[in-house]
Amino acid sequence: MAPRNEIERTIAGIFGSALGVDSVGVHDNFFTLGGDSFLATRVMSRLREAFHVKLPLETLFSAPTLGALAERVDDAVRGAGAPLAASPAARPRPRSCVVPLVDGSEPGTIVLVPAVGGHLSAHMMRLAHAIGGRRPVVGLTTPAHAGLGGMPRTMAELCAQYAQGIMTQTSGGPLALVGYCFGGLSALELAVQLEDAGADVEQVIMLETEAPGSANPSPGPFDRAAALCRVARVWGLDVDAATLQGLSEEQAIQRVAASISTADLASTDVESTLRAILDSQEAHLGMLDSWTLRMPDVPVHLLRVSALREDAPQDYGWAAHRALASVQGLPGDHFGIVRPAYMETTSRALGELLTHPGGARPRAGAPTPG
Numbered sequence: 001m002a003p004r005n006e007i008e009r010t011i012a013g014i015f016g017s018a019l020g021v022d023s024v025g026v027h028d029n030f031f032t033l034g035g036d037s038f039l040a041t042r043v044m045s046r047l048r049e050a051f052h053v054k055l056p057l058e059t060l061f062s063a064p065t066l067g068a069l070a071e072r073v074d075d076a077v078r079g080a081g082a083p084l085a086a087s088p089a090a091r092p093r094p095r096s097c098v099v100p101l102v103d104g105s106e107p108g109t110i111v112l113v114p115a116v117g118g119h120l121s122a123h124m125m126r127l128a129h130a131i132g133g134r135r136p137v138v139g140l141t142t143p144a145h146a147g148l149g150g151m152p153r154t155m156a157e158l159c160a161q162y163a164q165g166i167m168t169q170t171s172g173g174p175l176a177l178v179g180y181c182f183g184g185l186s187a188l189e190l191a192v193q194l195e196d197a198g199a200d201v202e203q204v205i206m207l208e209t210e211a212p213g214s215a216n217p218s219p220g221p222f223d224r225a226a227a228l229c230r231v232a233r234v235w236g237l238d239v240d241a242a243t244l245q246g247l248s249e250e251q252a253i254q255r256v257a258a259s260i261s262t263a264d265l266a267s268t269d270v271e272s273t274l275r276a277i278l279d280s281q282e283a284h285l286g287m288l289d290s291w292t293l294r295m296p297d298v299p300v301h302l303l304r305v306s307a308l309r310e311d312a313p314q315d316y317g318w319a320a321h322r323a324l325a326s327v328q329g330l331p332g333d334h335f336g337i338v339r340p341a342y343m344e345t346t347s348r349a350l351g352e353l354l355t356h357p358g359g360a361r362p363r364a365g366a367p368t369p370g
Helices: 006-017 037-051 060-062 067-080 122-131 155-169 182-196 223-234 251-259 268-285 340-355
Strands: 098-102 109-113 135-139 175-180 201-207 299-307 326-330
Touching: 006 037, 006 067, 037 060, 037 067, 037 135, 060 067, 067 201, 098 122, 098 155, 109 122, 109 182, 122 175, 122 299, 122 340, 155 182, 175 182, 175 268, 182 201, 182 223, 182 340, 201 340, 223 251, 223 268, 251 268, 299 340
Parallel strands: 109 135, 109 175, 175 201, 201 299, 299 326
Antiparallel strands: 098 135
């Protein structure tokens, strides 16, 4: 359906410019069209300029279609002469590590726990919209990304902050925790803390998460310069590591930010995100030195790639800690299983586990471990 009014037409133009698409319909979803966290920041900046209203970034997460976002903008415009009380979604929220992503009509909440970078990356947001709709989905970001100050020193402290946000910002019902890579470890600690607080934790699903001690340890202290180059490569940026040599960290961050900044997205937004990613990575990896794994008293599942490394055990080393409820192999590689080429397969496997927490029901043609 084509845009029906001036607000929708303006937002369609903003979406199209940010995403590089020619046509955007009323029911088109920003994230399924290719949007990510950086583009979301750009879009919200353009909306503020076009409509002279103040909307938090979370508005786009909870109203990602053109039509739904236009309704939020219209509410904000109508209330622009007074405090933005006309629309609950338009009210500024206290800063929190918990970000609403998808609304749902059924009780309970799916919680996405971030990888080592600690932010809601594009693939995590697309995954949220692929598995949400029946139950609401929220995502977690680290305190560094949420603007809540420095990173906690221990995994227990970090997950206590997550648990408090979940307990106060979700509506009750069973909680399903889904963690990608390092996020699977955080999800286990978080599940234990939520159980201790009396929450109804249904299950933990780990995506590509190796058991502590099963992966090769990183040599030496955390190298922030090398990490910055890895982040740039993951984002597909054409940044030559040699051009960053001899620069201070701030100069290197500014160099990387300059390669993706435009007039629509202030470089300070990109720079602050890069700093938060580096802070989150360094803190997360440091937490492992003092963390003692505790397994929650709920089903724990592992979704991992079918094509294993030669030295990788079938269950990624989890048998040393506790038998998992299920281990499923998926096509793709470590990064690919949560990216567009394999998103449908991964979201289908997640959907089965979310429907049947005790274990996925077999289906014809399903990939199997090994």
